[in-house]
Amino acid sequence: INGLPIGAIKTVTDLTSQALKLTGKLAAIPTFFDADGDGIVHKSDTIKGLQVLGLDESKASYAALALHTIFGYATQEGWVPDTAMPIRVKNMGRTRWGRNWGNFERLDWVDDVEIDDFFGQKKTEKQWGDYWRQGRQYFGVLLLIFEWGTTWPFLMPDLPIQDIPFKDDIGKVVRTAILPTILKNFQKARDADPNIPDSNKKSKPPSEKAPDDHKDA
Numbered sequence: 001i002n003g004l005p006i007g008a009i010k011t012v013t014d015l016t017s018q019a020l021k022l023t024g025k026l027a028a029i030p031t032f033f034d035a036d037g038d039g040i041v042h043k044s045d046t047i048k049g050l051q052v053l054g055l056d057e058s059k060a061s062y063a064a065l066a067l068h069t070i071f072g073y074a075t076q077e078g079w080v081p082d083t084a085m086p087i088r089v090k091n092m093g094r095t096r097w098g099r100n101w102g103n104f105e106r107l108d109w110v111d112d113v114e115i116d117d118f119f120g121q122k123k124t125e126k127q128w129g130d131y132w133r134q135g136r137q138y139f140g141v142l143l144l145i146f147e148w149g150t151t152w153p154f155l156m157p158d159l160p161i162q163d164i165p166f167k168d169d170i171g172k173v174v175r176t177a178i179l180p181t182i183l184k185n186f187q188k189a190r191d192a193d194p195n196i197p198d199s200n201k202k203s204k205p206p207s208e209k210a211p212d213d214h215k216d217a
Contacts, residue, residue, distance in 0.1 A: 008169030074217035
């Protein structure tokens with residue numbers, strides 16, 4: 001279907017349905033980055049999810065470290081830092097970069113960067129890292145993906161990456177079918193909302209520079 005393997009589409013559909021069936025049985029519905037549905041995303045969860053979406057292990061680890069360094073402490077419940085840096089999804093909304101978490105307003109922050117560019121294989125590791133450090137919008141893409149992956153019902157298989165069925169194609173389904181549809185629907189709903197003045201329909205990021213640590217979250 002549209003160049004996507006039917007088996008991969010069916011796998012994504014089945015894993016989404018399985019997650020929805022767990023509604024009410026867990027603290028939260030399992031999502032792409034929160035397989036056990038406890039509302040807490042560990043760095044290993046983020047690395048695994050980003051790999052399934054198409055990043056290689058080194059780039060997924062780098063991106064996950066950036067996310068958890070910034071939002072781990074900023075979303076924790078107590079004052080004593082948790083060195084494992086888990087992200088508590090329910091608290092993302094209290095950060096500047098995670099405001100209104102779940103409504104995808106971060107889409108406005110990456111309007112001239114294609115999501116597929118984030119997963120491009122042409123950049124060398126050094127170029128990728130340099131671009132990351134320089135690009136607020138590149139950080140925005142990662143944050144937008146993380147937003148989707150912490151709100152979309154999905155029962156991530158408890159298997160090594162290489163053993164997940166259609167691992168190489170699940171990311172394609174998400175990048176070319178699911179994410180574009182969600183974001184397009186968000187834009188349409190917002191544009192059609194008469195209660196939002198045209199001048200306020202485009203959200204602006206908290207800063208022109210990507211955050212460096214939890215103090216900037």
